[in-house]
Structures are given as C-alpha cells and as structure tokens.
Amino acid sequence: MAAGTSAWQLIITGDPTLYAIVFLSLKVSLTAVLIAGLFGLPLGALIAFTSFPGRGALVVLINAFMGLPPVVVGLCVYLALSRSGPLGAMGLLFTPTAMIIAQAILITPIIAALARQTIEDLWSEYRNEMLAMGVSRLRCLTALLYDARVSLFTALLAGFGRAAAEVGAVMIVGGNIEGFTRTMTTAIALETSKGDMAMAMGLGLMLIAIVIAINASTWILSSITKSRMG
Amino acid sequence: MMKTLVACALSALMLTTAAAQERFITVASTTSTQDSGLFSHLLPLFKAKTGIEVKVIAQGTGQALDTGRRGDADVLFVHAKPQEEEFVAQGFGIERFDVMYNDFVLIGPASDPAGIKGGKDIAAALTKIQSQGAAFVSRGDKSGTHAAELALWKEAGVDLAAKRGPWYREIGQGMGAALNTAKAMEAYVLADRGTWISFKNKEGLSVAIEGDRRLFNQYGVIMVNPAKHSWVKTEPGKAFMDYLLSAEGQSAIASYKIEGQQLFFPNAKR
Numbered sequence: 001m002a003a004g005t006s007a008w009q010l011i012i013t014g015d016p017t018l019y020a021i022v023f024l025s026l027k028v029s030l031t032a033v034l035i036a037g038l039f040g041l042p043l044g045a046l047i048a049f050t051s052f053p054g055r056g057a058l059v060v061l062i063n064a065f066m067g068l069p070p071v072v073v074g075l076c077v078y079l080a081l082s083r084s085g086p087l088g089a090m091g092l093l094f095t096p097t098a099m100i101i102a103q104a105i106l107i108t109p110i111i112a113a114l115a116r117q118t119i120e121d122l123w124s125e126y127r128n129e130m131l132a133m134g135v136s137r138l139r140c141l142t143a144l145l146y147d148a149r150v151s152l153f154t155a156l157l158a159g160f161g162r163a164a165a166e167v168g169a170v171m172i173v174g175g176n177i178e179g180f181t182r183t184m185t186t187a188i189a190l191e192t193s194k195g196d197m198a199m200a201m202g203l204g205l206m207l208i209a210i211v212i213a214i215n216a217s218t219w220i221l222s223s224i225t226k227s228r229m230g
Numbered sequence: 231m232m233k234t235l236v237a238c239a240l241s242a243l244m245l246t247t248a249a250a251q252e253r254f255i256t257v258a259s260t261t262s263t264q265d266s267g268l269f270s271h272l273l274p275l276f277k278a279k280t281g282i283e284v285k286v287i288a289q290g291t292g293q294a295l296d297t298g299r300r301g302d303a304d305v306l307f308v309h310a311k312p313q314e315e316e317f318v319a320q321g322f323g324i325e326r327f328d329v330m331y332n333d334f335v336l337i338g339p340a341s342d343p344a345g346i347k348g349g350k351d352i353a354a355a356l357t358k359i360q361s362q363g364a365a366f367v368s369r370g371d372k373s374g375t376h377a378a379e380l381a382l383w384k385e386a387g388v389d390l391a392a393k394r395g396p397w398y399r400e401i402g403q404g405m406g407a408a409l410n411t412a413k414a415m416e417a418y419v420l421a422d423r424g425t426w427i428s429f430k431n432k433e434g435l436s437v438a439i440e441g442d443r444r445l446f447n448q449y450g451v452i453m454v455n456p457a458k459h460s461w462v463k464t465e466p467g468k469a470f471m472d473y474l475l476s477a478e479g480q481s482a483i484a485s486y487k488i489e490g491q492q493l494f495f496p497n498a499k500r
Contacts, residue, residue: 083301083459091461093302094256094287175287178270193406194265195431 007202017179018203022210025183028096028170029163032103033111037156040108044115044155048123049141059116065109070102074169077102081173094175099183102169107159114155118148150222157215164211184210254283255466258295258303260374261404263449264288266424266493271486276473282466290404292372298322298452301459304467307474309374309422309449323452329474330483330494332423334378334445337409338438339416352442353386360388363397365417369408370400378447379420385444409435422447424493449494451475474498 010018047058079085081093081101092098122144130140145152167185174181176190184207191200263269264286273284289297291308298306299322306323308314317323336355338347344364346355359366369376383390390398401411405425412419413435421429426437439445451471456462473479480496487493 083461085300088301094285175285177285177287180285190265192410193261193404195406195409195429197431 007199007206011202011206020179021182021184021187022206024096024181025164025185025207026210028099028183029103029160031100032107032163033156033160035100035104036108036111036159039104040111040159041115041152041155043108044112044117045119045141045145047112048116048119049137059113062109062113062116066113068106068109069168070106070166071168071172073102073106074172077105077169077173093173094177094181096174096181098173099170099181102173103163103166106166106169107162110162111155111159114158115152118151118155119144122148150226153218153222157218160214161211164207253281253466254285255304255463255470256285256287256302257305257307257470258287258289258293258297259307260291260294260309261288261406262309262375262422262425263307265404265406266422266428267488268424268483268486268494272479272482275482276470276479279473279478280466280469282469284470288404290369290371290373290376292374292377295322298454301454301462304454304463305470306452306454307449308452309447310377311448311450313374313377314450314452318452322455322458324455326450326452327471327475328497328499329449329451330480330496330498331446331448332494333440334375334420334447335423335426335437336418336439336445337412337421337426337435338418339412340434340436341416342438343416344418347436347438349439350441352382352439352444355439356383356386357388359418360386360393360397363395365415366398367408367412367415367417367419368398368400369405369420370402371404373404374447375405375420375422382420382444427488427491427493448497 009015043062047055047062077098078093080087081090081098082088083091083093092101123140126140126144130143135143165185167189170176170181170183171186171189174183174186176182176186182190184203188200188203188207191197191203259269265288269284269286273286277283287294287297287303291310291313294303294306294308295313295317297303298317306314306317307329314323314326318326336346336352338344344355344359344362346358349355358364368379380390399411399415399417401408403411405421406429408419409421409425409429410431411417413431413433416434418438423440426432451474453464453467453471454462456464474483475498480498483494483496484492
C-alpha cells in the first residue's frame with residue numbers, strides 16, 4: 001500500500017493490495033470455519049447424544065477451550081510446523097495453510113461446545129416423547145439437527161467471528177508476509193507499529209464492516225428459510 | 231466417518247497450498263527494514279531482475295536468528311553483529327556479509343525532562359536519564375536495537391540490574407510499538423533512524439541525541455547453512471545475497487529516500 005494515502009482512498013479506488021488482504025482474510029477464516037465445523041459439529045452432537053465415563057470432564061474441557069488464547073495455539077502450531085518440528089517436512093510454516101490450521105484448532109472447541117449445548121437442550125426436552133413413540137436414535141438425531149439448524153449456524157458464525165478477529169495465532173504461524181500471509185488483523189497491527197493510525201483505524205473499521213455484512217446476510221438467509229418453512 | 235472428515239479437511243488444505251509453487255525464498259529480517267519501507271522498494275526491483283519472490287518475515291533480530299536456527303528461513307537480514315557472528319560460528323549460517331548501515335538516534339519527548347537534547351554524547355545522556363529517573367522505554371525483545379541499547383547502558387556505566395526501577399519500562403515489542411509507547415508515556419527511547427524517519431506518529435517526539443559514533447548500526451546478511459537444514463534454498467538465496475552486495479543492489483539501497491532523506495547507507499565490502 002502506498003504511503004500517504006488514506007484507507008478510504010484505498011477502498012474507493014479498489015487498491016489491489018488491500019483487496020488481496022481482505023480476500024486472504026476471508027479465505028483463511030472461512031476455510032477454518034469449514035474444517036472446524038466438519039469436526040466440531042459431529043463432536044458436539046456425539047457428546048450430547050451419548051453418555052460415557054468422563055463425559056462431564058470432556059464437556060468442561062471443551063467449554064474451557066472456547067477461551068484458548070490464540071497466541072498459545074499459534075505457538076503450538078508454530079512448533080509443530082517448524083522445520084525443526086514433527087511436521088516440519090511438509091514445509092507449511094509461514095503459509096496460509098498454517099494459518100487455517102491454527103484458526104481451525106482455535107474455533108473447533110467453540111463450535112463443538114455450542115453445538116453440544118444446543119442439541120443437549122433439545123434432546124432433554126423431546127427425549128421422553130420421542131423414545132415413547134419408538135423413534136430410532138438415528139432418526140431422533142437427524143430430527144434434532146434439523147430443528148437446531150439455525151442455532152448450529154449461529155455456532156459457526158461465532159467461530160467465524162473469533163477466527164476473523166484474532167491476530168495472535170496468524171501473526172506467529174503466518175509471519176505477516178506481504179501479499180502472501182498478510183490478513184486484515186496483521187495489517188492493522190503493522191500499520192499501528194508504523195505509526196499510521198489513520199490507516200490502521202480505516203482497516204479496522206473495514207474489518208468490522210465485513211463481519212457485520214456477513215452476519216447480516218446470514219441473518220437474512222435464515223429469516224427467509226424460517227418464513228418459508230412456516 | 232472420521233476418515234472422510236480428515237480427507238475433506240486435507241483436500242481443503244491442498245487447495246490453498248497448490249498456489250504456492252513458484253520460485254521464492256523466505257527471508258527473516260528485522261522490523262526496521264520492513265517498517266521503514268526498504269523492502270517494498272528493493273524487492274520489486276530484485277523480482278523484476280531474477281523472477282525470484284522474496285517472502286519477508288519481520289521479527290526482532292534475536293527472533294530472526296532463532297527462525298534461522300530452526301531452519302524456517304533461507305536468508306537472514308539482521309543487525310546485531312556479535313550475535314550474527316555467533317550464529318555463523320555455531321554453524322547455523324555459512325558466512326556473514328556487511329550490507330549497509332545507518333545509525334541509532336535517541337528519541338525523547340519535546341519537553342525534554344532530562345535536559346539532554348542537542349548533545350552528542352550518548353553515554354552522558356543515558357547516565358543523566360537514569361540519575362534523574364526520566365521515563366525510558368526499552369524494546370526488551372532481544373532485537374538488534376535492544377542489544378544495542380543494552381551495550382550503550384554498559385558503555386554509560388549504568389548497571390541496569392541494580393538501577394532498574396519504574397523509570398525503565400521494558401515493553402517486549404517492535405520498534406514502532408516502542409515509539410508509540412514512548413510518545414504516550416513521554417519517555418525516551420532508542421530507535422534506528424530508518425524507522426524513525428518513516429514513523430508517522432511523531433508528534434510530541436523529537437531527536438534528543440544523534441551523531442555519536444557509538445550509535446553506528448550495521449546490517450548484515452547471512453545464508454542459513456544447508457548442512458544443518460538440507461531444504462535451504464541456496465541457489466535463489468545466493469542470488470538474493472549477490473544482488474544486495476552487487477553495485478546494482480547497493481545503489482538501489484542508497485536510492486531509497488523518504489522526504490529527501492536517505493535511510494540506509496550501503497557498505498558491502500566486495
């Protein structure tokens with residue numbers, strides 16, 4: 001980004017560097033949500049639907065991991081992916097893939113914990129009726145998942161919000177490389193350290209606007225589905 | 231079930247790695263070379279000449295050396311000569327070359343609470359800051375500037391371990407963050423001139439001490455030793471180092487100016 005220009009000028013003139021940063025941020029965080037959803041939703045449903053020794057401890061652990069510090073997750077992924085680490089041969093450190101891995105780890109507990117709570121609440125509400133009617137467990141699960149779809153989607157959104165907002169993990173594992181691993185949040189940190197507060201603030205407002213836009217569009221989508229389903 | 235999930239996750243990951251197959255090297259460098267804009271000036275010129283892309287990770291010198299030690303970078307471009315020489319002596323780097331220099335400046339609040347402004351003697355100024363208990367912000371991050379600051383305290387005969395108090399504020403962050411903090415706390419701070427000139431949040435801060443020969447700041451470049459880490463990209467890495475040390479690269483460094491001021495002065499020896 002050229003010096004001496006304001007964030008608004010960059011937005012209006014369609015500065016390619018800025019849009020590449022926005023695109024990378026969305027790509028990384030949305031991919032992380034996709035992966036975290038693939039693991040977190042089934043995990044949440046499984047815990048909600050089963051009982052086993054140590055279940056309580058697992059629930060507490062997953063709930064607690066909703067607050068995993070991004071910088072700690074970043075450090076763990078860094079040590080694992082570093083050339084001197086166990087997965088070093090893959091050469092993934094300082095790539096967008098490393099950032100996706102870190103964010104996916106960060107938000108899987110959030111999605112799993114929220115999904116578990118939602119499904120468990122519904123299950124305790126309908127359990128007796130459903131079992132009395134002789135509905136199979138599998139059929140129960142699919143019915144509950146369908147019923148809870150809006151709440152589960154909100155769990156995914158919560159995960160996305162966390163991923164898009166964090167800077168600690170992507171900074172460590174991505175390295176904030178210009179044009180390659182620089183995201184909205186790491187760019188904001190960089191502009192702040194350059195003392196360019198106007199640019200940092202402009203990028204910050206843009207990030208917030210993007211997150212609001214994504215939440216608004218999913219809210220509209222879910223209202224449409226709800227009204228269609230009656 | 232789990233297998234499918236893992237397969238899905240991996241294929242999603244592959245999509246993002248496939249794009250990264252072009253020729254590139256990873257350079258671990260300091261915040262000063264990035265924050266000052268030098269790389270934004272230099273790297274497009276190098277890429278146009280060789281087609282090699284340079285991915286820069288801006289860290290403090292201590293962290294950059296550690297990145298090299300772990301084998302996570304191909305070339306290091308840093309500024310703490312004793313630590314760099316130790317890095318090479320330990321076999322982590324092949325050879326170290328001088329590239330360019332600039333100098334450190336002592337930045338302070340415009341009100342100059344320690345009354346040191348305009349002096350030429352950095353040691354005397356630091357002694358005065360300590361004896362008057364004027365606020366001082368230290369990088370505290372094992373960066374090249376932090377190492378230089380500690381050496382200057384030693385030079386001034388101030389035993390930090392004994393004299394450390396609320397006046398000495400170690401923040402553990404980069405150069406820009408340290409300048410922002412010094413501004414907010416009306417404190418003194420040691421900065422490299424490159425970052426200072428390009429820093430945009432200067433209001434209320436000014437240069438207190440400059441021009442002491444002990445404020446010399448040498449930058450060097452080192453190739454990570456492929457004998458330690460076989461994946462080091464020696465051929466494009468050497469091309470980058472050769473460019474920096476060539477007449478062409480040296481004049482490109484000299485031509486980088488902000489508001490007419492030259493930020494770095496090339497001094498390669500070959």
